[in-house]
Amino acid sequence: xxxxxxxxxxxxxxxxxxxxxxxxxxxxxxxxxxxxxxxxxxxxxxxxxxxxxxxxxxxxxxxxxxxxxxxxxxxxxxxxxxxxxxxxxxxxxxxxxxxxxxxxxxxxxxxxxxxxxxxxxxxxxxxxxxxxxxxxxxxxxxxxxxxxxxxxxxxxxxxxxxxxxxxxxxxxxxxxxxxxxxxxxxxxxxxxxxxxxxxxxxxxxxxxxxxxxxxxxxxxxxxxxxxxxxxxxxxxxxxxxxxxxxxxxxxxxxxxxxxxxxxxxxxxxxxxxxxx
Amino acid sequence: xxxxxxxxxxxxxxxxxxxxxxxxxxxxxxxxxxxxxxxxxxxxxxxxxxxxxxxxxxxxxxxxxxxxxxxxxxxxxxxxxxxxxxxxxxxxxxxxxxxxxxxxxxxxxxxxxxxxxxxxxxxxxxxxxxxxxxxxxxxxxxxxxxxxxxxxxxxxxxxxxxxxxxxxxxxxxxxxxxxxxxxxxxxxxxxxxxxxxxxxxxxxxxxxxxxxxxxxxxxxxxxxxxxxxxxxxxxxxxxxxxxxxxxxxxxxxxxxxxxxxxxxxxxxxxxxxxxxxxxxxxxxxxxxxxxxxxxxxxxxxxxxxxxxxxxxxxxxxxxxxxxxx
Numbered sequence: 315x316x317x318x319x320x321x322x323x324x325x326x327x328x329x330x331x332x333x334x335x336x337x338x339x340x341x342x343x344x345x346x347x348x349x350x351x352x353x354x355x356x357x358x359x360x361x362x363x364x365x366x367x368x369x370x371x372x373x374x375x376x377x378x379x380x381x382x383x384x385x386x387x388x389x390x391x392x393x394x395x396x397x398x399x400x401x402x403x404x405x406x407x408x409x410x411x412x413x414x415x416x417x418x419x420x421x422x423x424x425x426x427x428x429x430x431x432x433x434x435x436x437x438x439x440x441x442x443x444x445x446x447x448x449x450x451x452x453x454x455x456x457x458x459x460x461x462x463x464x465x466x467x468x469x470x471x472x473x474x475x476x477x478x479x480x481x482x483x484x485x486x487x488x489x490x491x492x493x494x495x496x497x498x499x500x501x502x503x504x505x506x507x508x509x510x511x512x513x514x515x516x517x518x519x520x521x522x523x524x525x526x527x528x529x530x531x532x533x534x535x536x537x538x539x540x541x542x543x544x545x546x547x548x549x550x551x552x553x554x555x556x557x558x559x560x561x562x563x564x565x566x567x568x569x570x571x572x573x574x575x576x577x578x579x580x581x582x583x584x585x586x587x588x589x590x
Numbered sequence: 591x592x593x594x595x596x597x598x599x600x601x602x603x604x605x606x607x608x609x610x611x612x613x614x615x616x617x618x619x620x621x622x623x624x625x626x627x628x629x630x631x632x633x634x635x636x637x638x639x640x641x642x643x644x645x646x647x648x649x650x651x652x653x654x655x656x657x658x659x660x661x662x663x664x665x666x667x668x669x670x671x672x673x674x675x676x677x678x679x680x681x682x683x684x685x686x687x688x689x690x691x692x693x694x695x696x697x698x699x700x701x702x703x704x705x706x707x708x709x710x711x712x713x714x715x716x717x718x719x720x721x722x723x724x725x726x727x728x729x730x731x732x733x734x735x736x737x738x739x740x741x742x743x744x745x746x747x748x749x750x751x752x753x754x755x756x757x758x759x760x761x762x763x764x765x766x767x768x769x770x771x772x773x774x775x776x777x778x779x780x781x782x783x784x785x786x787x788x789x790x791x792x793x794x795x796x797x798x799x800x801x802x803x804x805x806x807x808x809x810x811x812x813x814x815x816x817x818x819x820x821x822x823x824x825x826x827x828x829x830x831x832x833x834x835x836x837x838x839x840x841x842x843x844x845x846x847x848x849x850x851x852x853x854x855x856x857x858x859x860x861x862x863x864x865x866x867x868x869x870x871x872x873x874x875x876x877x878x879x880x881x882x883x884x885x886x887x888x889x890x891x892x893x894x895x896x897x898x899x900x901x902x903x904x905x906x907x908x909x910x911x912x913x914x915x
Contacts, residue, residue: 325712329720332709336727336788340734342753343742359753401633408630420631422905427638429901433851433870434890437877438649461641468634522735524852529878540737544856547744554745565738572733 340569347371347559354555370559373550377560379534380542387538390452391520394459395513398467401460402512403505406471407497411480421469428465432458436529443530450533458526463516470515474508475501514571521568539564646894653891657884674888684872684889691848691868694779698847701787703840706794711828713799725796732792740856743785747771772858775865782853782866789853790846794839798832805831834911841904849897869893 346354347370348363374380408414409421443454478501486496524540531537546560547553655661656670678684709728713721734742747754749770758766771777805828813823851870854860860867860875867875873893877886 325715326717326720328712329716329724332712333724333727336724336731336792339739339742339746339788340730342746343738346745355751357751357756359751359756401637404630405634408627412627412630414624414627417627420635422909424634424638425905425908426898426901427642429845429897429904430642431849431870431894431897433849434873434893434897435645435649436874437883437886437890438645438652440878441652441883442645442648457637458641461637464634464638518735522737524737524856525874529874540735543737543741547741554748554751557741558745561738561741565733565735568735569730569733572729 343558343561343565346554347562349555351555370553370555371563373553373556374546374560374563377542377546377549379537382535383537383539383542386452386536387521390455390459390538391517393456394463394520395467395516397456397460398464398516399471399509399513402464402468402471406468406475407501409468410472410475421472424465424468427461428469430462430465432462433525436525439526440529450531450536452536454530455527455538459520459523462523463519466519467512467516470512471505471508474505474512477508478504511575514575518568518571649887649891649894652884652887655884655887657882657887659881662881662883670884674884675892678885678888678892684892687867687869687872694783694868695844695847698783698786698790698850699840699843701783702790702794702843702847703836705787706791707798707832707836709791709795710798710802711824713795714802728792728796731788732796734789736789736852737856739785739789740853743781744772744857747781773862775862778858778862778866782850782857785857786847786850786853790843794843797839798835801832801835802828838904838908838911841900841907845897845900845904848900869896 345361345363348366348368349360350363350365350367350369353360353363409417439454439458440449443449446454448454482500482504483496486500487493491499522540523538524544527538527541531541543560543564547557550556653674654669654671656668656673660666661668709724713724716724746752749755749768752771754771755766755769758769769777771781809827809831810823813827818826848868849870850868851874854866854868854871855874858866860871864875869889870893873886873889876889877883880886
């Protein structure tokens with residue numbers, strides 16, 4: 315089917331407009347963070363940072379508590395993901411490899427849990443944490459984030475475990491391995507890529523979490539980066555250069571992870587994740 | 591951020607059962623084996639019950655209490671039965687916010703699904719280089735952390751020096767110079783909607799595009815042999831193929847947009863004058879902000895029930911599609 319010139323042109327023109335629309339906000343964040351202040355507060359926008367500066371990054375990095383917050387964010391996120399991986403590994407093995415009563419019920423239960431409306435539960439969580447005398451602490455955050463990412467981790471890992479051929483495990487058991495050894499020596503190494511991508515999605519969720527830390531940790535020393543970023547502008551009085559630099563600092567790790575993950579996400583879907 | 595996966599039990603599992611039975615293990619070990627899956631699931635189930643189940647129950651408990659700042663400080667428990675619910679359901683605020691939430695969700699989801707589908711179909715039509723460029727743009731928008739995106743949108747729509755107002759003035763809308771987007775209800779909703787649609791299109795478009803690549807080419811050839819034009823082959827081949835995906839994704843988007851606390855709260859804290867509060871933000875501001883914790887919990891409870899119903903319906907769709915597949 316030959317297409318006319320107009321028929322070939324309009325998809326490309328639409329695509330160009332869309333590319334601009336989707337990239338521009340991200341570009342503008344980077345561009346602003348590198349521009350000199352007069353170029354930011356100018357009546358006609360300066361489209362490129364012609365004489366780039368790092369002063370805004372310095373402002374952001376030297377903000378009060380910045381490094382404490384980086385440490386908090388990393389601690390909470392990494393611990394939550396690691397705990398959730400360990401717990402999920404055991405459960406996903408059971409769900410992928412074993413037949414038992416209530417198996418489907420457990421799966422549906424975890425699917426429900428994955429959609430849990432955490433945003434709306436913050437009042438109840440506030441009271442639980444307060445009664446445990448744990449406000450302004452990283453421990454409750456870690457535990458709740460662990461449970462927040464657990465259903466996704468578990469259900470995804472289950473797919474990865476199911477994809478490891480059963481025969482590999484069986485032949486290891488024929489060769490004298492116990493079931494546990496077969497799991498540790500045969501399946502676990504094959505799961506490494508799956509563990510990587512699953513844990514990165516968990517990392518993104520926990521890194522971005524906002525409502526819970528907003529409610530639980532009022533003390534600046536125990537906050538995390540999303541809270542810092544959301545209040546940055548009011549703290550720094552409309553310093554857009556520094557605010558965009560802060561956004562850049564916060565977004566960069568996630569943007570990198572995502573670019574790395576994208577191939578896997580799409581191929582996972584084309585492998586039939588949509589239709590099961 | 592992903593579509594639920596659920597694989598039906600496949601061949602190897604049946605093999606497994608046969609080998610297990612055939613080995614003739616001693617009965618005690620078989621009984622221990624029968625317990626093993628439950629033991630493996632125990633930690634996951636336990637932490638979920640403690641950290642997800644208990645807050646849900648606690649939310650219900652709090653919603654039957656008269657719990658304000660005084661009770662909070664003095665650790666008092668004052669039951670007031672269903673007074674909170676009575677007050678909420680007979681007042682006009684809750685219904686106004688609920689109506690607003692539904693309208694907000696509907697507008698966003700319609701835009702996301704419509705534009706997402708069009709962008710997905712466009713991806714399938716583009717040449718390789720253009721497609722990769724568009725995919726990069728989509729992935730960037732998808733990956734941007736929500737709080738970073740709202741901050742960037744605040745800057746794009748800033749009253750002074752914001753690039754959007756400048757562009758509008760260049761296009762001849764002189765009165766848009768120094769327009770305060772976050773000063774009005776509808777204009778704030780406009781910015782939030784643009785933000786959410788911008789963030790959500792990539793998920794729909796990329797997954798839809800991935801799904802179109804699985805449609806067998808022969809179907810299109812057959813359709814074109816039968817004299818079907820572009821529109822006809824879209825409605826008779828593409829659409830039926832995509833329907834389960836579109837249906838499930840629509841519900842997923844409804845759930846996500848309905849609880850879009852972070853976007854709405856970080857862009858303008860539900861303002862101006864509490865006019866852009868949607869249910870999760872309303873529950874937070876009533877509960878934590880105004881320290882009417884009992885009332886906030888009751889609002890939250892009603893929201894949770896609504897969300898659970900939506901989620902249950904969504905899962906029914908997804909699980910049914912799997913059985914049919």
